[in-house]
Amino acid sequence: MRTGKTERILILLFSAGAALSWAILLGWIVPAFQETKKICLLAVALLVCAFLCFRILKRLEDRPGLLPGISVVFFVLISTGLCYAGKELRVYPGWDFGSVYMGAVEIAEDGFFSGDSNWYFTTYPNNLAVCLFLGAIFKALGGLCSYITLGVLVNIFMIDLGLLCMYALAEELYGRAEACFSLLAAGLFLPFYMHTPIFYTDTFALPFVSGTLLLFVKRRRKTDGDVKPWMAAAAGVLAAVGFKMKGSLGVLLVAMLLFVWLEREKLTRKWQQSVLLLVPFLLVTGLITTVPRMLPIMDASDAEKNEFPLEHWLALGLTGSGGYNADVYFMTASVEGKAEKQAVDRAYVEEKLKEYGVSGMWTHLKEKEIFTWGDGVYFAPEKLKREPLKESWLHAYVLYDGARYASTYRYCNAYQLLLMLGILASFLKNFLKKGACRREVLLQLSVFGIFAFLLFWETRSRYLVNFVPVFILLGIDVLRSVGLQGTEKKRNEKA
Numbered sequence: 001m002r003t004g005k006t007e008r009i010l011i012l013l014f015s016a017g018a019a020l021s022w023a024i025l026l027g028w029i030v031p032a033f034q035e036t037k038k039i040c041l042l043a044v045a046l047l048v049c050a051f052l053c054f055r056i057l058k059r060l061e062d063r064p065g066l067l068p069g070i071s072v073v074f075f076v077l078i079s080t081g082l083c084y085a086g087k088e089l090r091v092y093p094g095w096d097f098g099s100v101y102m103g104a105v106e107i108a109e110d111g112f113f114s115g116d117s118n119w120y121f122t123t124y125p126n127n128l129a130v131c132l133f134l135g136a137i138f139k140a141l142g143g144l145c146s147y148i149t150l151g152v153l154v155n156i157f158m159i160d161l162g163l164l165c166m167y168a169l170a171e172e173l174y175g176r177a178e179a180c181f182s183l184l185a186a187g188l189f190l191p192f193y194m195h196t197p198i199f200y201t202d203t204f205a206l207p208f209v210s211g212t213l214l215l216f217v218k219r220r221r222k223t224d225g226d227v228k229p230w231m232a233a234a235a236g237v238l239a240a241v242g243f244k245m246k247g248s249l250g251v252l253l254v255a256m257l258l259f260v261w262l263e264r265e266k267l268t269r270k271w272q273q274s275v276l277l278l279v280p281f282l283l284v285t286g287l288i289t290t291v292p293r294m295l296p297i298m299d300a301s302d303a304e305k306n307e308f309p310l311e312h313w314l315a316l317g318l319t320g321s322g323g324y325n326a327d328v329y330f331m332t333a334s335v336e337g338k339a340e341k342q343a344v345d346r347a348y349v350e351e352k353l354k355e356y357g358v359s360g361m362w363t364h365l366k367e368k369e370i371f372t373w374g375d376g377v378y379f380a381p382e383k384l385k386r387e388p389l390k391e392s393w394l395h396a397y398v399l400y401d402g403a404r405y406a407s408t409y410r411y412c413n414a415y416q417l418l419l420m421l422g423i424l425a426s427f428l429k430n431f432l433k434k435g436a437c438r439r440e441v442l443l444q445l446s447v448f449g450i451f452a453f454l455l456f457w458e459t460r461s462r463y464l465v466n467f468v469p470v471f472i473l474l475g476i477d478v479l480r481s482v483g484l485q486g487t488e489k490k491r492n493e494k495a
Helices: 007-030 036-062 065-088 095-109 115-123 125-141 147-173 175-185 189-195 206-215 228-247 246-263 267-294 300-308 311-317 325-333 338-373 381-384 403-432 438-455 462-485 489-494
Strands: none
Touching: 007 036, 007 125, 007 246, 007 338, 007 403, 007 438, 036 175, 036 189, 036 206, 036 403, 036 462, 065 175, 065 338, 065 489, 095 125, 095 147, 115 125, 115 300, 125 267, 125 403, 147 175, 147 228, 147 438, 147 462, 175 462, 189 338, 189 381, 189 403, 206 228, 206 246, 206 438, 206 462, 228 246, 228 267, 246 267, 246 311, 246 403, 246 438, 300 438, 311 338, 311 438, 338 438, 338 462, 381 489, 403 438
16 A cells, blocks of 8 residues: 555554553553453463464465365354354343334334333434334344344344454455454354344444445455545445444544545545545435434434433443443433533533543543453343343353353453454554555554544443454454464565
């Protein structure tokens, strides 16, 4: 990728800031682990195994047809594991997940929302798109099985689709061996299986993250490097749909726009690409926002009275560890009218900022980042313990009070530690590349974007599940730098 002097300086400045932030983050979360020494030793063992597997897969590249076959086996095993976990760990939908589920059932059976659902979706319109998506599937296929089973099957499909997009992106960025390895790494990521019965936005957003990045990377022709306009526009459309599915995916648009301006192109070309991304994104976002409120499924007349403002999630993000807080919820809900709620939340945010000061804010952010990035099980046990539909031997491994949970905790956090170290090393690799605008910089911008977004927004570790394929790809970016030593060096320049 061609890179000008100014762009190289900007990439190096970004890399320095991102690497410093990540080093601080690791310095916070590692000591916060329970059994830190065991987790670190297990992470080393996993790294050695990953390196050996990667070398083996690279050596198989000379055998045409073998790597695709291995990839198919990995994918089938992952899908089988997801199906089994979904069957064994099913729960009755509760919290926001339950509200979306009930709304989808009402769309399928009645064609409109009940009073409770109408209140929910005029209060939290951000979840309306995922409800319509699920409701349409329930309406079309509801007679085949129970709605909960159907929801789990839809979730498996969305996870699989996200992993297939990750595979295609890995092959586009690196090669077939790396793509195969990405599936192996994803198959060993236990939270994917633990989140299978929770058919909600965290996993539904998976294909929109890896899929958007795939379309954007493939927008350039391999022959002459020229941009395919329809591919860039498609990336903007998919990013918009993902954004309405999960608001945090808005960072993808920012990452793509920044990457466009980091490439060495004529100014007019940069503006053209920016418009190709931005206009479809805004049009689709506006369409998905306005059209559902015009449908006969709901009465949107109470939206102005009920809807929570954006400041509410900022207020949550400033409270405790940054997750849901009942007191903040009731504070916002205690007044009617969006403007009135907004005023209450703004006053609360200003009060918290004054209360914290610089040192207090630093302490708060430390607690918040440990809560978000230091949870290798991605909050799944908290959701799986609520109204399970059956008892399963898997509960001993996935519930906080399970007899075997300690093993799951150690393994998942060792895996999380490897992901975090891989991201840090990928940032540092930009210095070895002298600030070149590698395509991996797009992935780095996306990851740093979700990191920055959750610094001030309401947060949960499960909000990161849909970005895990990107974490894996950045780890591969580093692994191949070491794993290719002494092997096929011609491919080494592809990165």
